[in-house]
Amino acid sequence: MTIILTPYWSKGVQRLKPASPPPEKLRHGLVPSAFNEGVHAERALAQLRGKDQPLEKYIFLSRLKSDDPDLFYKLCLENMAEITPIIYTPTVGDACIQFSHIYRRPEGLWVSIKDKGNIKNVLNNWPKIDKARISVVTDGSRILGLGDLGVNGMGISIGKLSLYVAGAGILPQSTIPICLDLGTNNQAFLEDPFYLGLRQKRVSEQEMDEFMDEFMHEMTQAFPKMMIQFEDFSTDKAFRYLERYRHQYPVFNDDIQGTGAVVLSGLMNAAKLSSAASGMPLNAHRILFFGAGSAGVGVATQLQSFFTLQGLSVEEARRRIWLIDSQGLVYESRGRLAEHKKYFARDDYSGPPMTDILDIIDLCQTYRPPRPVHHLGEFQPFWTGFEMNLKCDLHCHQGAFTPEVLQLMAAINPRPIIFPLSNPVRLSECSFNDAVVNTNGTVLFASGSPFPEQEFVGRVLYPGQGNNMYIFPGLGLGAILSRATQVTDSMVEASSLGLANSLTEEEHAAGLLYPRVERIREISAHIAVQVIRAAQKANVTRSPELAKMDDSQLHALMKRKMWNPSF
Numbered sequence: 001m002t003i004i005l006t007p008y009w010s011k012g013v014q015r016l017k018p019a020s021p022p023p024e025k026l027r028h029g030l031v032p033s034a035f036n037e038g039v040h041a042e043r044a045l046a047q048l049r050g051k052d053q054p055l056e057k058y059i060f061l062s063r064l065k066s067d068d069p070d071l072f073y074k075l076c077l078e079n080m081a082e083i084t085p086i087i088y089t090p091t092v093g094d095a096c097i098q099f100s101h102i103y104r105r106p107e108g109l110w111v112s113i114k115d116k117g118n119i120k121n122v123l124n125n126w127p128k129i130d131k132a133r134i135s136v137v138t139d140g141s142r143i144l145g146l147g148d149l150g151v152n153g154m155g156i157s158i159g160k161l162s163l164y165v166a167g168a169g170i171l172p173q174s175t176i177p178i179c180l181d182l183g184t185n186n187q188a189f190l191e192d193p194f195y196l197g198l199r200q201k202r203v204s205e206q207e208m209d210e211f212m213d214e215f216m217h218e219m220t221q222a223f224p225k226m227m228i229q230f231e232d233f234s235t236d237k238a239f240r241y242l243e244r245y246r247h248q249y250p251v252f253n254d255d256i257q258g259t260g261a262v263v264l265s266g267l268m269n270a271a272k273l274s275s276a277a278s279g280m281p282l283n284a285h286r287i288l289f290f291g292a293g294s295a296g297v298g299v300a301t302q303l304q305s306f307f308t309l310q311g312l313s314v315e316e317a318r319r320r321i322w323l324i325d326s327q328g329l330v331y332e333s334r335g336r337l338a339e340h341k342k343y344f345a346r347d348d349y350s351g352p353p354m355t356d357i358l359d360i361i362d363l364c365q366t367y368r369p370p371r372p373v374h375h376l377g378e379f380q381p382f383w384t385g386f387e388m389n390l391k392c393d394l395h396c397h398q399g400a401f402t403p404e405v406l407q408l409m410a411a412i413n414p415r416p417i418i419f420p421l422s423n424p425v426r427l428s429e430c431s432f433n434d435a436v437v438n439t440n441g442t443v444l445f446a447s448g449s450p451f452p453e454q455e456f457v458g459r460v461l462y463p464g465q466g467n468n469m470y471i472f473p474g475l476g477l478g479a480i481l482s483r484a485t486q487v488t489d490s491m492v493e494a495s496s497l498g499l500a501n502s503l504t505e506e507e508h509a510a511g512l513l514y515p516r517v518e519r520i521r522e523i524s525a526h527i528a529v530q531v532i533r534a535a536q537k538a539n540v541t542r543s544p545e546l547a548k549m550d551d552s553q554l555h556a557l558m559k560r561k562m563w564n565p566s567f
């Protein structure tokens with residue numbers, strides 16, 4: 001039996017925790033005589049499985065994490081496929097909606113607009129200041145596809161950081177979930193007596209800019225070794241703050257860049273499978289996005305950059321992208337467009353607004369570029385659509401990929417690539433089952449939240465999970481260990497290529513687009529090595545000693561640095 005301190009928020013309070021192996025003299029009388037750690041882990045798993053509702057499981061695990069982090073992470077690591085959907089999407093979506101109701105004890109840092117001018121002191125209250133390495137920061141303004149959840153968004157920062165620990169072996173004490181309380185426009189929350197945030201509407205853009213400038217400055221002062229992940233800011237803020245700080249601080253936006261990387265990776269593997277049927281390389285595809293927000297435009301940007309590496313001109317690459325937003329096809333002459341949509345807006349369509357997805361697919365399919373483009377398959381009569389989006393207040397668009405859409409995709413593609421990436425599950429644009437049935441089993445599928453495998457005419461088909469959770473743990477680990485001063489585009493791209501080529505023979509043979517989640521640590525180590533190499537090339541590292549290591553030494557270092565639960 002060892003004695004450990006309870007987590008930072010109740011400094012000074014001591015609590016007993018069985019540890020392995022328990023020294024006999026401390027142990028006697030403090031635990032039941034037949035207590036055994038192995039059995040205890042099984043007991044905890046049985047308790048978890050005994051709960052009926054996903055939210056109850058979430059609450060159980062959340063309590064377990066604060067009582068006994070070693071046991072919590074042991075269970076996570078040994079049961080990744082079962083536990084990830086509880087601590088992360090989809091259940092974390094319900095947990096965020098209910099956060100103020102299920103709240104039990106503090107976890108993470110809360111910085112509010114009332115702290116403006118005093119943020120330094122708030123950050124300095126963090127007890128493990130010298131250990132801090134990674135923070136996930138949200139302002140709760142666009143949590144998953146659930147809209148403005150105000151400070152309830154803390155649940156997403158907590159969930160992502162649990163995956164940093166489980167998926168990349170970051171020390172639990174090195175993680176800081178942060179929620180910025182800048183008000184909320186969610187009226188139901190403002191009227192909810194249990195709501196944990198300020199009772200005020202969101203502050204103006206100017207006020208938020210001033211707050212963010214102070215916050216970012218103080219973060220790097222208080223935590224000089226910190227990497228910052230921006231998470232689930234609403235579209236305009238996501239783009240604005242990434243641009244504002246990315247060249248000044250080590251920061252990346254998970255929804256724009258992490259999603260760009262994970263989707264490019266899945267698409268590369270999907271294109272290999274589809275090209276076996278069509279002979280068409282990835283850079284010859286046309287990509288249709290359902291949703292033109294931070295995720296859609298983030299992925300489009302990542303793909304465009306990849307296409308240029310594959311030999312397309314910037315203009316040719318741009319023309320591969322088609323965007324749909326809430327008003328339909330995004331094109332220049334449609335009228336005023338938000339800044340982030342302008343670059344990919346079509347300039348070769350000027351008719352009336354197109355709002356029907358089937359019509360847009362037709363237009364995209366029959367589109368011919370203004371100038372002939374040599375050997376890249378531009379004139380092949382099919383395209384690939386993959387799609388994403390949807391906000392919470394738009395529940396009617398859940399299931400936007402109707403049977404007709406799926407059937408049309410299957411009619412024009414031997415292996416249609418369909419990625420319904422919206423989270424959580426209930427906002428998915430289609431289910432795996434619908435995609436399989438309506439494409440006669442030919443679909444190459446990845447969704448944001450997990451779906452079960454399907455049997456189809458005697459074969460088992462596996463859905464992919466195209467979720468940035470495959471990227472950020474490895475990207476963050478690489479950035480932390482190289483002590484990167486910035487997160488460059490090349491580092492993000494390296495994470496994507498690292499993920500794409502991390503599948504085993506067996507995973508390729510099973511037709512998977514992403515590796516099995518049980519291998520997440522191995523994958524994160526692999527990604528981190530690629531990220532470090534990219535950081536070195538870009539001259540943004542502060543760890544010169546890593547440059548002297550070859551890849552296998554670096555890989556071994558990653559493994560050594562990973563924290564393991566001591567249960």
Ligand SMILES: NC(=O)C1=CN([C@@H]2O[C@H](COP(=O)(O)OP(=O)(O)OC[C@H]3O[C@@H](n4cnc5c(N)ncnc54)[C@H](OP(=O)(O)O)[C@@H]3O)[C@@H](O)[C@H]2O)C=CC1
Pocket residue numbers: 142143144145146234235254255259262290291292293294295296324325326327328388389390391394397421422423424427447448449466467468469
């Ligand atoms: N799988 C993954 O790893 C990730 C998944 N996501 C998921 O993607 C979804 C979107 O995220 P994000 O892009 O950041 O959100 P944003 O709010 O930035 O963008 C949403 C986009 O959807 C469009 N839209 C809304 N309603 C409709 C509609 N009825 N028809 C067509 N388009 C519509 C919006 O149009 P308009 O611009 O006109 O308002 C906007 O372009 C969320 O569900 C999120 O959980 C996000 C990040 C990663």
Ligand SMILES: CC(=O)C(=O)O
Pocket residue numbers: 089143144145232254255422423448467468469
């Ligand atoms: C996965 C994720 O980051 C999102 O849905 O916002």
Ligand SMILES: [Mg+2]
Pocket residue numbers: 144231232254255
């Ligand atoms: Mg997100």
